[in-house]
Amino acid sequence: MDSSRLLILFIVPVLLDLLAPAGAQVNDATCTYTADFCWRCSNIGTYEDGGSYQKNLNTLLSSFSSNNQTNSGFYNSSMGQDPDKVNAIALCRGDVSLNNCHACVNQSSPFLFTNCSNEDEAIVWAERCMVRYSSKLIFGIQEDEPIKYVPSLTDAIDPQKFDLVLNLFLDTLTEKAASGDSLKKYAAGHTIMQESTTNQTIYALVQCTPDLDKQNCSDCLKGAVSKIPDCCGGKQGGRVLKPSCNLRFEATLFYEPTADSLVTLPSVKGMVKLNKSKISKAVIIIIAIVGVVFVAMILIGILISLRVRRRWRKQKLENDNSDDSSLVESLQYDFETIKSATDDFSDANKLGQGGFGAVYKGRLPNGRNIAVKRLSKNSEQGDREFKTEVTLVAQLQHRNLVRLLGFCLKAGERILIYEYVPNTSLNHFIFDPVNRGHLNWETRYKIIGGISRGLLYLHEDSRLRIIHRDLKPSNILLDEDMNPKIADFGMARLFTMDQTQGDTKTIVGTYGYMAPEYAIHGRFSVKSDVFSFGVLVLEILSGRKITSFRSSENDEDLLTYAWRNWKEDIRCQIS
Template sequence: MVSFRHVSFPFFLCLLFLIFLSPPTAGDPIYTHCGSTGNYAANSTYETNLNLLLRSLASNTSLSGGFLNATVGQIPDQIYGLAMCRGDTNASVCRSCLSGDAIQDAPQLCAYNKGAIVGYDDCLLRYSNQRFFSTVATSVREIKWNVKNVTDASRFAKIVDELMSAITDWAVSNSTRRFATGQMVNSTKAPFPQIYGLVQCTQDLSPSQCQQCLQNILEPRPTQLEGKEGGRVVAASCNFRYEIYKFFDGAPSLRLEEPPENAPAPVVPPPTKTPEEEGKKKKATGMVLAIAIPLVTAFVLISIICICITRRRKPFVKLPLDGSSPKEIASVESLLLDISTLRFATANFSEENKLGEGGFGAVYKGLLPDGREIAVKRLSATSSQGFRELRNELVLVAKLQHRNLVRLLGVCLEEQEKLLVYEYVPNRSLDTILFDREKREQLNWGKRNKIIGGISRGLQYLHEESQLKIIHRDLKASNILLDADLNPKISDFGLARLFGGDQTQCTTNQVVGTFGYMAPEYVMHGQFSIKSDVYSFGVLVLEIVTGRKNSDFSNSEYSEDIVSYVSFQLHKYICCSVLDD
């Protein structure tokens, strides 16, 4: 055993210095709540999904700006998760809090429980087998307070309320991160010269939901915090904190100043002037007017000339899409979305959220902060043809609004990404149901007739009722999406063409589309028109009625496609009927 007598005093001081000044860890959670929706078994599918979710949140949240939600697995083992770091933390602190503490503690503190919430100073982790995204949860909360009391409790409470109200408004109205900090400077310098505050909501909440959440935990302020120098309330969806010392990093979002208590505004009497001063003032005013009026007149004339010249010129618009006109880009500027928003919505384009993949690229399911479900079409980096299709689809669909056309919600062209955001349609495309032996049983004749009618109304809108006359050129079952009520929505306008004025037909040297759906004159001569879409619609109707793919007849002894097959069957039926008569 080593005796302290043999340890030098300077070494002992260095040891103490290292012990007390070593970087602090997140430590024990300040908020823990276990779910009430059941338990899972060890080595079960749910536990496997939970481990996948926790690893994903721990590694990707810091890369996604400090907030991420994700869904893993399928019902009944589906699990929803959310991770959030405090808005003033950097990526390193965020990752350390989640991977070093949260994902280790949660499964232990709520062992085999399907739901858990753990919160620390720097991060919060939540998961459940029940969907909780975009919902306000404040019923269970943790209240902490500073043991020291203030001398003037009523005035202190008034100042704190004013500060928290101001930063709440900032977090709701001016911050997409639903986070704000503030500093209140007391001009009297005593007894509390400065007060600092912080509020934060989970970013899946809308502004109104964030406002509601913070009001729920702020009003009325818990009695435990009355007269205390500092306090905090932490709930699943939001939290707040205030202290008389600075506890957050960086400059505050707001800096307010509290006026002295009961200090009346100073009254300044109007100055008295002698007649000589009045005369000098009038002369000075006349000189100013004599100089100013000609200058103002000249300025107005120059401005008018500049405006006239400007109106003669065509405005310059920086085009984010090659080959598009300024008018086309102007029609979609209001639809621009941030890449960070879409990364949050899709859990950083995780495999679990992928809906499918084609020649264009992948499509991901996502959830916007306001609660809307979306489908994000992500252009493949290696697809030059896909870029032209994206541009074409963006310019056309942004101008179209009809219940039987898929609705474009936004576009993102940041960080080398090219993304189109659509409304999410839960029943996927028509072909996934129509050509599945089990699923197509839900399509009775009434529903099939409803789908056919909806497609025809969408086509009629494209051809006749919209301000633009559009030929789709790729109408097929996989480009018809079905909503929750099986209402059809025409999608994928990448190959569509716009007709102007009285134009009824066009010829192209590049025939594109899907064989079997293309009209004969288009395949052989490159001629397309409204009739081309009508032909494709007819093929689609035959598929809906028969429940068989057009391509299923390629090896048939009767024909090469469904049109020839049906024609053959009708001809045989008519002949047999005539012979019977």
């Protein structure tokens, strides 16, 4: 865990505990061990009763529960045309019969309609199946959120050894499931936990949606396994549920006996207590010979790998172009549609003006409100690079980020279409004498927590590490429930996950919120965003702008003011 994540995880709980009123709790839907269903409704949008979206959804899910064209237990299909197009997936447990699969899907679909009424996106996990639908593209994409945990109520007999054996066991099943074909990626079995007080049996299964490739399936399941210590550590049973994969383990058989098989693992005792002194002289000689051969062959290996990599990249580029084309097509809006939605970009619909262009409110033919950002025409980025970056940003899915719905390109016009957030930006509340009355301590608590979760997702949990570089109150939008959403990624930089910092000669952003190493030397990293986040928290707490103290006799800003008061308070406590 890098320093930025440590800073966020350390600072935010302290601030939130100070702000939270007595008895305040953050509510979230949970799943119980005995519940028949576990579900999550999304807030990406709603549909109208009796409308085209609802009709498409009903027809599509009904076809899943009666579809006899496949016996794999996996169904994925779409129905309708944008903006009423529905994408849906149903996945039954790998050992379930076709009749039981249809029965599970048939029971789960009405449950979604009841509990997630009029929501554009929802998911339900039952014991034997999962059903999911959305207005956005969901096929072949690894989704790790929402995630649900269902821990057993019973502790393992020997928790430490149980967890060690379980990890080895699930790793073995993960490799088997990820190697499955396009019809089924599923593995189940049992292993015996020996060398303990009793020979306890562990039963487990893992499964991915078959539309994932081997690497994404493996990544999804390994991510689920890594969550077990947080949710189910030391328990003799539990479930980790994701949209793209799931796993379950128990001390008793919970799947069909015909799917069971014994999985033999290496001796845990032997792995933990391996005595290096018992390695034979012959083995040492073999290791030395292998090392010499490796050194001699490494140059040849480099040449071969470079040639193979060139071929692989060329082939992958050809494959990716065909896959990305459908995703790009689903994100692209017609210019005339956007022009009509904004009343030809009229001033009456103008929400604001930024350094990268003007923002307008729009309304699509289906009644959905949108925010339209008309970018300035001085960008040197090509159309292909623009589409690639938009495609990446559009796949960012988090409740504390403003969602990018799509884009429009025509005759030099570059337009971004976002979800519409009704309560404008945070600075219209914390700095306004009238609107400030809406920000009680509980609301400020919720806003700070939401910003930190969104920032942590950009830094750690998204597919690419993203540095925002311009975190400030005007770039935090508030929805109708005063939930914060980070917006305006015009200055953001995309990193690979192993990249920690970057340098630039062009300093962009807002002074006062910039970390010193960025403002002076142009070095930016996740720490730069954490610095901006700290300034933002001080503004939310105090209701004062970063520069609001510059006219005082001490000629100080909010940071020096807070630091001076903190030191004086410490001195008072010491004295």
